[in-house]
Amino acid sequence: MPEGPEVECVRRSLKSIIGKKLQRIHLTELSQKYHKYQNKQTQFNQFSGHQIKKIERIGKFLIFKFDRKEVILNHLGMSGNWLLLKEKDQILPSHSKVLIEFETLPNVVFYDMRNLGQFKIYESYNSVLKHQPIRKMGIDGLLSTFPMDEFLLRIDKRNYANREIGSVLLDQKLVAGIGNIYKSESLALANINPTRLVKTLKNKERRRLGQAISKTLHKAVESMGSTFNSFRTPDGREGSAQNWHQVYGKKGGKCSSCGSEIRRVVQDKRSTFYCPNCQL
Numbered sequence: 001m002p003e004g005p006e007v008e009c010v011r012r013s014l015k016s017i018i019g020k021k022l023q024r025i026h027l028t029e030l031s032q033k034y035h036k037y038q039n040k041q042t043q044f045n046q047f048s049g050h051q052i053k054k055i056e057r058i059g060k061f062l063i064f065k066f067d068r069k070e071v072i073l074n075h076l077g078m079s080g081n082w083l084l085l086k087e088k089d090q091i092l093p094s095h096s097k098v099l100i101e102f103e104t105l106p107n108v109v110f111y112d113m114r115n116l117g118q119f120k121i122y123e124s125y126n127s128v129l130k131h132q133p134i135r136k137m138g139i140d141g142l143l144s145t146f147p148m149d150e151f152l153l154r155i156d157k158r159n160y161a162n163r164e165i166g167s168v169l170l171d172q173k174l175v176a177g178i179g180n181i182y183k184s185e186s187l188a189l190a191n192i193n194p195t196r197l198v199k200t201l202k203n204k205e206r207r208r209l210g211q212a213i214s215k216t217l218h219k220a221v222e223s224m225g226s227t228f229n230s231f232r233t234p235d236g237r238e239g240s241a242q243n244w245h246q247v248y249g250k251k252g253g254k255c256s257s258c259g260s261e262i263r264r265v266v267q268d269k270r271s272t273f274y275c276p277n278c279q280l
């Protein structure tokens with residue numbers, strides 16, 4: 001699943017469609033089968049002749065803003081992504097759901113194999129901010145200055161105290177944009193064992209974790225995200241963050257710092273990878 005850094009790379013890669021005049025937003029026949037594409041084609045017709053002014057990211061969501069008040073909320077789900085179409089009549093990828101055509105190329109298509117993505121109209125930007133889960137979204141781990149004080153406040157909430165930090169980090173109400181990969185990598189960088197209960201983390205460890213999250217997410221964006229099987233940016237680039245991962249997916253391998261065997265633990269049904277020697 002694309003995490004915050006991959007979604008950010010997608011956002012940046014779509015900048016070539018900003019400011020172009022839209023011919024139409026077309027829902028493919030396939031998209032009509034799935035409830036997350038619940039708006040009708042006629043509702044998308046209102047965008048014809050308008051421009052996309054900005055694409056924002058909140059956590060793992062993208063918000064398309066236009067030169068009109070309606071906005072479109074987009075989530076890539078497990079396997080959704082955008083592809084820039086640089087040629088006219090270019091063959092669409094399978095599982096194409098939404099085609100956006102402009103007066104000039106490139107056009108762009110949203111394809112989504114597992115149909116867990118979302119592409120939905122909201123009447124205004126404010127109304128989308130009230131939408132769950134955006135309304136309760138935590139701090140953005142990709143801010144240029146990590147909001148440490150707010151992180152320390154949020155992690156101190158009572159309902160986290162007796163939970164393992166490895167599962168708490170996936171809660172988007174704490175830091176938005178962290179998924180399974182960057183959860184393991186942030187804990188490895190902070191030298192914190194994922195099975196520690198939050199209440200046992202000392203203040204300096206919490207700070208170290210906040211710094212590690214920020215560093216890991218930013219580094220992932222610089223690397224164009226992690227590509228394990230399918231992730232590409234819309235202009236076709238693969239990510240390379242997997243080349244510097246310390247622990248994710250490396251069960252049984254050796255820790256690059258100490259040589260100990262990397263372990264995997266299951267927390268809330270999700271895998272966490274860690275070095276039992278370096279991460280205390």
Ligand SMILES: [Zn+2]
Nearest residue numbers: 255258275278
């Ligand atoms: Zn180690």
